[in-house]
Amino acid sequence: xxxxxxxxxxxxxxxxxxxxxxxxxxxxxxxxxxxxxxxxxxxxxxxxxxxxxxxxxxxxxxxxxxxxxxxxxxxxxxxxxxxxxxxxxxxxxxxxxxxxxxxxxxxxxxxxxxxxxxxxxxxxxxxxxxxxxxxxxxxxxxxxxxxxxxxxxxxxxxxxxxxxxxxxxxxxxxxxxxxxxxxxxxxxxxxxxxxxxxxxxxxxxxxxxxxxxxxxxxxxxxxxxxxxxxxxxxxxxxxxxxxxxxxxxxxxxxxxxxxxxxxxxxxxxxxxxxxxxxxxxxxxxxxxxxxxxxxxxxxxxxxxxxxxxxxxxxxxxxxxxxxxxxxxxxxxxxxxxxxxxxxxxxxxxxxxxxxxxxxxxxxxxxxxxxxxxxxxxxxxxxxxxxxxxxxxxxxxxxxxxxxxxxxxxxxxxxxxxxxxxxxxxxxxxxxxxxxxxxxxxxxxxxxxxxxxxxxxxxxxxxxxxxxxx
Numbered sequence: 001x002x003x004x005x006x007x008x009x010x011x012x013x014x015x016x017x018x019x020x021x022x023x024x025x026x027x028x029x030x031x032x033x034x035x036x037x038x039x040x041x042x043x044x045x046x047x048x049x050x051x052x053x054x055x056x057x058x059x060x061x062x063x064x065x066x067x068x069x070x071x072x073x074x075x076x077x078x079x080x081x082x083x084x085x086x087x088x089x090x091x092x093x094x095x096x097x098x099x100x101x102x103x104x105x106x107x108x109x110x111x112x113x114x115x116x117x118x119x120x121x122x123x124x125x126x127x128x129x130x131x132x133x134x135x136x137x138x139x140x141x142x143x144x145x146x147x148x149x150x151x152x153x154x155x156x157x158x159x160x161x162x163x164x165x166x167x168x169x170x171x172x173x174x175x176x177x178x179x180x181x182x183x184x185x186x187x188x189x190x191x192x193x194x195x196x197x198x199x200x201x202x203x204x205x206x207x208x209x210x211x212x213x214x215x216x217x218x219x220x221x222x223x224x225x226x227x228x229x230x231x232x233x234x235x236x237x238x239x240x241x242x243x244x245x246x247x248x249x250x251x252x253x254x255x256x257x258x259x260x261x262x263x264x265x266x267x268x269x270x271x272x273x274x275x276x277x278x279x280x281x282x283x284x285x286x287x288x289x290x291x292x293x294x295x296x297x298x299x300x301x302x303x304x305x306x307x308x309x310x311x312x313x314x315x316x317x318x319x320x321x322x323x324x325x326x327x328x329x330x331x332x333x334x335x336x337x338x339x340x341x342x343x344x345x346x347x348x349x350x351x352x353x354x355x356x357x358x359x360x361x362x363x364x365x366x367x368x369x370x371x372x373x374x375x376x377x378x379x380x381x382x383x384x385x386x387x388x389x390x391x392x393x394x395x396x397x398x399x400x401x402x403x404x405x406x407x408x409x410x411x412x413x414x415x416x417x418x419x420x421x422x423x424x425x426x427x428x429x430x431x432x433x434x435x436x437x438x439x440x441x442x443x444x445x446x447x448x449x450x451x452x453x454x455x456x457x458x459x460x461x462x463x464x465x466x467x468x469x
Contacts, residue, residue: 073199076107079103083100084218095222099237106237109163110234115194116128129193135183143170149169165229168222171220180205184205267401267404278391288384309363309366320352323348
């Protein structure tokens with residue numbers, strides 16, 4: 001299988017951004033996701049082109065982004081269609097544990113993250129779709145209620161968690177489509193958050209907003225207080241949309257083999273991209289561990305500095321007390337000498353007091369820096385735990401995909417065996433047909449010979465009859 005993005009000798013910053021976005025969303029730039037009825041279908045991009053004239057190259061960033069937008073739009077179509085059909089068949093109010101509903105929110109999250117500009121923070125670059133969703137209350141007054149509710153939820157600590165809660169509340173209001181249309185129509189506001197060729201800035205975003213109208217027929221009820229939306233892993237479960245071989249009862253022969261091969265190739269490609277995602281997460285975990293070690297060392301240095309400053313402050317206090325005591329117990333001399341010593345003592349006391357104030361300020365500064373470091377360490381530890389959980393989840397999905405790959409390989413082997421048996425049967429039938437044709441020719445020749453013999457006998461009989469007369 002080909003790589004996600006072909007290597008170049010001098011990659012541009014725009015190409016790096018496109019590549020990073022593709023790796024985060026794991027949408028295949030070398031494949032086109034489309035729908036075959038109600039199933040997921042992939043085609044090689046070598047066989048199709050986005051625009052007929054001129055034909056773009058696969059290294060073109062606009063071409064890659066256009067393919068990602070098309071993939072996301074088709075995934076959204078499948079997710080929305082499957083959610084509506086399953087909800088109508090279920091015939092009850094949906095909750096947060098309903099698998100098709102969970103996958104719908106994951107797909108929507110990927111759509112909102114596509115082409116999102118990264119913002120630099122204390123811990124590095126951060127991409128969050130909460131910023132664009134906050135704009136909706138300025139465009140549609142009814143959205144102010146759910147925005148305020150999201151901000152008041154006590155369990156949400158990250159912008160990603162607030163964005164996920166906002167999507168759920170908007171779906172409960174049955175106004176998600178209205179809010180998304182109002183947001184997409186204001187592209188001058190979205191340009192602050194998205195790249196020019198992002199999904200929300202192009203025609204695909206408007207199509208998805210139109211598809212969301214169909215979700216108004218379903219009823220959903222979510223309990224936000226007990227749900228941990230900050231640490232959820234937003235990975236699309238493609239197995240819900242893969243076509244099972246047993247479901248197509250009427251398709252046999254070459255069509256069935258082609259479908260199995262397409263699914264097998266897709267699973268192999270997805271397996272490769274999941275491996276790459278796991279490696280990236282492992283690299284991030286290693287980087288966070290190194291940063292954590294560095295912060296620990298800096299914290300130890302700061303603690304030593306604080307201890308040194310405290311010791312110095314105690315020493316200054318002792319010296320100041322000693323000078324005051326010695327001035328009180330010293331012999332009385334003339335008034336001039338006493339005044340001079342007193343002024344010197346006051347001057348020295350003033351200097352010691354100023355030094356003490358400086359030391360206290362430095363101590364307060366070091367304490368505040370220590371508190372900030374401790375807070376940063378806690379945040380890093382939490383981030384490491386989240387990344388480890390995501391790593392475990394991705395490995396589990398990787399194992400599932402490997403099992404699915406083995407199953408598809410077994411089905412392919414069985415199909416190959418069936419085709420081989422049918423081919424051998426066809427060969428034997430052709431041989432029997434040829435034998436029967438030869439036998440028929442022999443019978444026809446025998447028939448002709450018998451006819452000739454009959455004619456000869458008739459003529460001989462006719463000749464004998466007159467002689468007897």
